[in-house]
Amino acid sequence: MVTWLETDLFTMGLGFLMLSMGLTLTFEDFRRCMRNPWTVGVGFLAQYLIKPLLGFSIALALKLSAPLATGLILVSCCPGGQASNVATYISKGNVALSVLMTTCSTIGAIVMTPLLTKLLAGQLVPVDAAGLAISTFQVVLVPTVVGALAHEYFPKLTERIITVTPLIGVLLTTLLCASPIGQVAEVLKTQGGQLIIPVALLHVAAFALGYWLSRLSTFGESTSRTISIECGMQLGGSALAVYWRNKGLPANDKDDFKE
Incomplete structure (x- = not known):
């Protein structure tokens, strides 16, 4: 089982994934966030707002152990x-909007991820918001x-590079998922x-609420x-990278998540 992709290698792998995403973006995409x-x-x-509160509420309602609750919230x-x-492309959604929202959420993550984790999980385990912010900044x-x-100043080189980055991205994503699972295989057998x-409740509810919030906002089907897909699908690898770079996050599993 793949278990060798730890800490620094994992961080580098996720960094490459984010770099490959950045290669597909231009500063016009960032300006569109403002327009x-x-x-x-x-x-x-x-x-x-919706998904973090869902994670918090589910962890609270099901009285998850401290590590499981913290992971779900993160x-x-x-x-x-x-x-x-x-997924947006496959489902015939608005791909340009999807890329735009991914860009905006990535930029916002440097503040929102540590802030929300501190607010929602800080009562359960010590959360170093500054450390989380630094990790998110560095990794994402x-x-x-x-x-x-690179796309802005070396467009021709970038166009050649992005022809191979999807394949590398798939391989890296496989390793980024498989390695952490392999390292906690024994824990997964019991927990x-x-x-x-x-996890199922979190994602089903996030997809549904993201969709209906958009419909109530009078947006079209596409x-x-x-928005439903963007709300329901998160970059879980960034959560793992943040966890590995902030060892104060884990707690023992004897306590339930209670008010």
Whole structure:
């Protein structure tokens, strides 16, 4: 089982994924964030209000152990990722909006992820908000901006590079998922069953609420589907990277998550 992709290698792998996403962006995408505030704002609200509160509420209602609750909340506070852009394309959503929302949520993650994790999980375990912010900045934002800069100033080179980055991205994503699972295989054998219901509830509810919030905001089917996907699909790898770079996050599993 793949278990060797730890800490620094994992961080580098995720950084490359974010770099490859940045290579597909231009600074015009960032400027569009400012010119299209309402649609992006609803999506941002869904990602950084609805889903974190869902994660918190589910952990509280099911009285998850401290590590499981913290993990669920941390994942729910992370930005969207490249997979949401692919899922939007497959579902015939608004791909341009998906990329735009992913960009905005990635930028917002440097503040929102540590802030929300501190607010929602801080009562359960010690949360170093400053450390989380620094980790998010280093692992998520910097590679994305570097990629966008490369696209801006070296467009011809970038066009050649992005022909191979999807394949590398798929391989890296496989390793980024497989390695952490392999490292906690024994824990999953005993506690994995406890995760099925909360994780399923979190994502089903996030997809549904993201969609209906968009419909209530009078958006069309394509836009609503896009916001639903962005709300429901998070960049879980960033949660793992933040966890590994902030060892104060884990807690023992003897306590339930209670008010």
